[in-house]
Amino acid sequence: MASPAHKIRFGNLSVTIWRNSSEKGVWYxxxxxxxxxxxDDTWRETDSFGYDDILSVSKLLDQAHSWIAKQMQADAKSRKAREEANSGDE
Structure with missing residues (x-):
């Protein structure tokens, strides 16, 4: 299984960011x-949140949005540099 691109945590809450790619490009x-x-002291994970979690989850999602925006800019810059390098080979 692939590793997450990034993970943001706050207490027992987290947002996991995944990088996906296909012939159409990259998305998160x-x-x-x-x-x-x-x-039994076994740690579990759920995607269900209580009232007290909602604001914190929204802030984590906001941070995830900012991280993805910066990463997409870096991806575009890297892709452009590769394209320019490849165009010099022709």
Whole structure:
């Protein structure tokens, strides 16, 4: 399984950012999650949030949005540099 491109945490809340690619290009997706301990002290993950989690999750998503925007700019710059290097080979 592929590793996440980035993960942002705040307490038991997190947003995992995944880099995806296809013939159409690269895009990013996010999965918000909340960690909790089951009765037997086993850590579990859920995508269900309580009232007290909502604002914190929204702030994590805002941070994820900013990280993805910067990464997309870096991806575009890198792609442009590759294209310019390849055009010099012709």
């Amino acid at each position: 997706s996010v999965n918000p999650g909340r960690s909790y301990k089951k009765g």
